[in-house]
Amino acid sequence: MDFIERELSDIRANCEEQTIKLITCxxxxxxxDLLPQRPNRSMTVCLRFPEDYPQRCSILVELKSRVYSDKLxxxxTRLLDEHAKQHLGKPQALLVLRFALQYLSDNPLCIxxxxxxxxxxxxxxxxxxxLKLRQRNxxxxITARGGQYYYRLTAAxxxxxxxxxxxxxxxxxxLPNVLLRYLNGQSREIARQCVxxxxxxxxxExxxxxxxRSLYRTLKFCLEATRDxxxxxxxxxxxxxxxxxxxNVVLDDRDDAFVERVYCGHLFHQGCLKLYLSEPPFPKSGKLCPAKRRHPRSDAHSYMGKGAITAGTSSGIKLDNSDNRCGIKLAHDRWVVSVKTAEARWAQKQARQRELEEVVDFLQ
Known part of the structure; x- marks a missing residue:
């Protein structure tokens, strides 16, 4: 029995374990096939014996996989070639297979x-x-930063x-709780939509x-949002x-400087938002966000529904862009007020103001 036949015999004898499946020998x-019981981590190794193997030439290795990237x-393959060249004159097939199997086991994040x-x-x-990698787990x-603010999370x-x-x-x-809840919820939603x-x-369909793949999309979102x-x-x-x-972040949700985030994505001071919503005009369709441009991370598509879809908008959201403003209906779950109610409140406020002015005039 020549050298290669003895090596093939050793391969057949040692490829009965669960992590290795022998296809051709x-x-x-x-x-x-490596890790055949884990289709999302499996890899196929093809080995060929060149002339002058193993004295002058190392074994030829080719890797195939549907889940791992071409770069990986x-x-x-380069690492396996180098490993094989270190064992010229010796059987190399099992050494290469064990090296590849150990690499996949030690580097689960290579997926x-x-x-x-x-x-x-x-x-x-x-x-x-x-960005830090925890291969063992x-x-x-990631720790995303914007100014003096940070947001840290782990993606398993x-x-x-x-x-x-x-x-x-x-x-x-x-960050304020309203933004922390947004980052937590939106990142999970992005990951869910991927699968x-x-x-x-x-x-x-x-x-x-x-x-x-959901890793890059979720972490990229967290990085960009925290930065801005x-x-x-x-x-x-x-x-x-x-x-x-x-x-110096205000934690009292009754304070005018308390931060609020509305469904179009923009951030407001609570006092500014209340003032804007309580003053005329009161359009029948509701007030629109006065921001100068649409927010890059708008939630509007999720709450306005298909009824708002119109041609000419890449997002499918009906916008009023006549003055280059955000143009999305201003909505917040803490201030759900009808047009009639808003008008009535404004009228009452104006009436009280006139009464106070009349009292001042009388006293003077």
Missing amino acids: NATLVRI LAEL CLDEIKQLRQDLKSDNVSQ SCVE VPDDYPQQAVDLRGQESN EPPLRLSKD LANFRPS FHLELCPICDNTVLPQQPE
């Missing part, structure tokens, strides 16, 4: 390598936000990623739906909504 080609396959690289690329222009931790990558969305946990922040089809899909909060201006007074120092 002959002098022309050895094909093996290329990098791992989302491209997304992690993209996040790192985005962070090059952001010198304050941070298969987690990605499940075994059946990307069919299952990342699990977001451990959120910490010094769950919309409710109103045709049978054909539902059959063609495929889960998409401290720069946002109140559309009424045109001053920054958040104080420069987080310790």
Whole structure:
């Protein structure tokens, strides 16, 4: 029995474990599936024996996978080639297979390598936000910063990623609670939409739906939103909504400086918002947001529904852009007031004001 035949015999004898499945094993080609019981982490290894193997040439390695990126396959192939060259003159097939299996086990986050690289690329222009990898726990931790404010969370990558969305946990922040709730809720919603089809899909659309990767989309949202909060201006007074120092954030929801976020995405001082909603004019369709432009992270598409869809708007939201303002109906769950009620309150306020003026005139 020659050298290659003995090595093939060793491969057959050692590929009976659950993490390895032998597909083909002959002098022309050895094909093996790694982690076959975990389809979302599986990889196929093809080995060929060149001439002068193993004395002068190392074994030839080719990797295939439906779940790992081409960049990862290329990098791992390079590592396997280098590992094989270190064992010239010896059987290399089992060494290569065990090296590849150990690499996949030690680096569970390689399933989302491209997304992690993209996040790192985005962070090059952001010198304050941070990204950390926890390979042992298969987690990605980010700390997003904007001014003196931060938002930290951990995204755990499940075994059946990307069919299952990342699990977001451990959120910490010094932002006001209204913004912390928004970041927590919206990031989870983005992750959910990546893996769950919309409710109103045709049978054909539902059959063609495929889960998409959720790590980059969720963390990118958190990075951008946190970066921008401290720069946002109140559309009424045109001053920054958040104080420069987080310790000066107003926590009393009755205070005029308390921060409110409305459904079009814009931030307001509570006092400014109340004043704007309580003064005329009172259009029948409700007041529109006076912000100079539409917010990049608007929730309006989720609450206005399909009835607001019109041609000519990429978002499907009916806007009044005649003066380049936001143009989305101003709504907030704490101030749901009909036009008649608003007009009545304004009339009462004006009547009281006139009464006070008459009293002042009488006393003078």
